[in-house]
Amino acid sequence: xxxxxxxxGSAVKHRHRHEGPQKHIIAFxxxxxxxxxxFATVAAGGVNIxxxxxxxLVMAVLQVLVQLGYWMHLKDKGxxxxxLFMAGGFFVAGLAIIAALYWMWW
Amino acid sequence: xxxxxxxxRHKGLMDWLTTVDHKKIAILYLVAGGLFFGIGGIEALxxxxxxxxxxxxxxxxxxxxxxxxxxxxxxxxxxxxxxxFALMNAVVPLQIGARDVAFPFLNSLGFWTFLFxxxxxxxxxxxxxxxxxxxxxxxxxxxxxxxxxxxxDFYTIGLQIAGLGTLIGGINFLATIITMRAPGMSFMxxxxxxxxxxxxxxxxxxxxxxxxxxxxxxTFDRILGANFFDVAQGGNPVLWQHIFWIxxxxxxxxxxxxxxxxxxxxxxxxxxxxxxxxxSMVFATILIAFLGFMVWAHHMFxxxxxxxxxxxFSIATMLIAVPTGxxxxxxxxxxxxxxxxxxxxxxxxxxxxxxFVMGGVxxxxxxSAPADYxxxxxxxxxxxxxxxxxxxxxxxxxxxxxxWWPKMFGRVLNEGLGKLEFWTFIIGFHLTFFIQxxxxxxxxxxRVFTYLPNQGFDLMNLISTIGAFLMGxxxxxxxxxxxxxxxxxxxxxxxxxxxxxxxxWAIPSPPPEYNFKQTPLVRGIDAFWKEKMxxxxxxxxxxxxxxxxxxxPTILPFVMSVGLFIAGLGFMFTNDDxxxxxxxxxxxxxxxxxxxxxxxxxxxLLRSLFDDHGWHVEPEELNDKGVKA
Numbered sequence: 001x002x003x004x005x006x007x008x009g010s011a012v013k014h015r016h017r018h019e020g021p022q023k024h025i026i027a028f029x030x031x032x033x034x035x036x037x038x039f040a041t042v043a044a045g046g047v048n049i050x051x052x053x054x055x056x057l058v059m060a061v062l063q064v065l066v067q068l069g070y071w072m073h074l075k076d077k078g079x080x081x082x083x084l085f086m087a088g089g090f091f092v093a094g095l096a097i098i099a100a101l102y103w104m105w106w
Numbered sequence: 107x108x109x110x111x112x113x114x115r116h117k118g119l120m121d122w123l124t125t126v127d128h129k130k131i132a133i134l135y136l137v138a139g140g141l142f143f144g145i146g147g148i149e150a151l152x153x154x155x156x157x158x159x160x161x162x163x164x165x166x167x168x169x170x171x172x173x174x175x176x177x178x179x180x181x182x183x184x185x186x187x188x189x190x191f192a193l194m195n196a197v198v199p200l201q202i203g204a205r206d207v208a209f210p211f212l213n214s215l216g217f218w219t220f221l222f223x224x225x226x227x228x229x230x231x232x233x234x235x236x237x238x239x240x241x242x243x244x245x246x247x248x249x250x251x252x253x254x255x256x257x258x259d260f261y262t263i264g265l266q267i268a269g270l271g272t273l274i275g276g277i278n279f280l281a282t283i284i285t286m287r288a289p290g291m292s293f294m295x296x297x298x299x300x301x302x303x304x305x306x307x308x309x310x311x312x313x314x315x316x317x318x319x320x321x322x323x324x325t326f327d328r329i330l331g332a333n334f335f336d337v338a339q340g341g342n343p344v345l346w347q348h349i350f351w352i353x354x355x356x357x358x359x360x361x362x363x364x365x366x367x368x369x370x371x372x373x374x375x376x377x378x379x380x381x382x383x384x385x386s387m388v389f390a391t392i393l394i395a396f397l398g399f400m401v402w403a404h405h406m407f408x409x410x411x412x413x414x415x416x417x418x419f420s421i422a423t424m425l426i427a428v429p430t431g432x433x434x435x436x437x438x439x440x441x442x443x444x445x446x447x448x449x450x451x452x453x454x455x456x457x458x459x460x461x462f463v464m465g466g467v468x469x470x471x472x473x474s475a476p477a478d479y480x481x482x483x484x485x486x487x488x489x490x491x492x493x494x495x496x497x498x499x500x501x502x503x504x505x506x507x508x509x510w511w512p513k514m515f516g517r518v519l520n521e522g523l524g525k526l527e528f529w530t531f532i533i534g535f536h537l538t539f540f541i542q543x544x545x546x547x548x549x550x551x552x553r554v555f556t557y558l559p560n561q562g563f564d565l566m567n568l569i570s571t572i573g574a575f576l577m578g579x580x581x582x583x584x585x586x587x588x589x590x591x592x593x594x595x596x597x598x599x600x601x602x603x604x605x606x607x608x609x610x611w612a613i614p615s616p617p618p619e620y621n622f623k624q625t626p627l628v629r630g631i632d633a634f635w636k637e638k639m640x641x642x643x644x645x646x647x648x649x650x651x652x653x654x655x656x657x658x659p660t661i662l663p664f665v666m667s668v669g670l671f672i673a674g675l676g677f678m679f680t681n682d683d684x685x686x687x688x689x690x691x692x693x694x695x696x697x698x699x700x701x702x703x704x705x706x707x708x709x710x711l712l713r714s715l716f717d718d719h720g721w722h723v724e725p726e727e728l729n730d731k732g733v734k735a
Binding site for chain 2: 019031081085089091092096099100102103104105
């Protein structure tokens, strides 16, 4: 019986265990640092509002990249399709939101 | 034998309610889609009867509005989309050498949510009036201020549930095509229909969330008193138009791309030639999908977006003519020098090409923003979109149905009746819609329920109505053909056209439940043709004969959809006064809605708690059936 690995998730788990925790620890620390920078900028006060908003946006984008790359495994091999479709989704949604808002309210 | 335990097999009606087999779900989609197609067709005939002569009183203005709204909505969402899904279900897993789709349970769920959404929408006819704000349901006309019946609520909630089914189906086909191709079938070896099914599914994934959001906003506006589209409260009615067309324009490419795929298969098979320019066809398909997301505002040239926006969307729209042109020429070059057989399927394909070009040309005319101010909301637009949707998609679907009918049902359709169907349908089609271009150009507006005599509209409208009935005759001939075909014994030759090129023709008709006894090894584009040319009678297997794992049938998708149906119906009547305290209590406190949702989520819980181990078809059973790989 060859097709009996239905409930056998062990094969999948093993593959991820080989990676080791170092990269995940680095990613974890990195995302904490990003969060701290964002919080600190706001908490410090007195920073130029435009600069704060810009910085928060940059931190947010970096945070998303770290999350997707390390925790959602998009940096690993064989994730071309998820990346392609997520990029497509971002493109379509972004285009639609920006264009529709622009032509309605500005 | 750990899995020798027998799974409960159902018979008769229960078999159809519980099936997760993609081939049976295809038939369910076809029957349900055909039913709604018939309803939409009858609505179309009633519209044409009303417009046959000036100042006609066959229906009232209100009934006419309901008819046009339901004709458009039914045809697009409940008629042609399910028939597309029927063909995708019937063919795509076979073409890629798979034994089923990636998520058989979801496949069934997608069908049942679509069906119950469609039933909910059509229930409006007997529950206080159908939607009457046009298939686009523009605000403020569709707001509770101007549309006081429950019609538009049936539209928003019915489409929401049906749209859920489409989204589920789209995701399922993406996963199937990405992960379940047979060994050797790279993306650039996939048959063209599978390619278009793939791109269409991706477009569904990106486009349907927009309409989901739009319908939620409109539902909130109407039932919960929100103000998204209410100018007086700071909302914006143009927002609906943007959201609707951000979905709506990709939707028309979602419809037409599978037709392109069907035509590619049919033309290539019956020309006995490889599809000309396969890679450019793939490229053109992807390009159309990509551009399809950047042109939505060409439906809104007259809303006052300004010259810059209009110019940009004009150019983007005209650009789509380029990949479409690539496709047209590739089909012509495929036919050129081929040994062409003009059977019914190929007649529909050959009829498709010039008809679709005509629709495309008027599309480019409409894309010119200054000219569009003249065409907008006239019968010119009606003629254009019927040329691309009926002359394009529906002719394509007929070609596909005649082509794959033997594969789906194991019986061939009669050629004589098929040709009669083709000629009545296509002559009727051109009679109906060609003349509407001129009706539009001389100033007849769309969506008017009648017109005054002696404006030059009278004769042309009468001709159009006659053509519509001729199309009806064509469809009836098709139904007669189907009825006759079921008198044949089941089981025609697997490669019934003798020139089958793709994997579905390498297995019996209709295919066994597990499709392929052994997964085939794909050695090139047009995999089956390649083996035949190499002198082989069958595909080279890629695996030894072994037990085949199959998913278990389940009633849960049906129950989940019933739950959504009840929840939707309950939510719609939240604010109604029934003059009965019990009913007011049940609906006003969301109790009916709650019961419906409890059924749906309860079923989901059951599905999560109890593992479905499936069952196996053992090798001995395979040999009994004498199936070749």
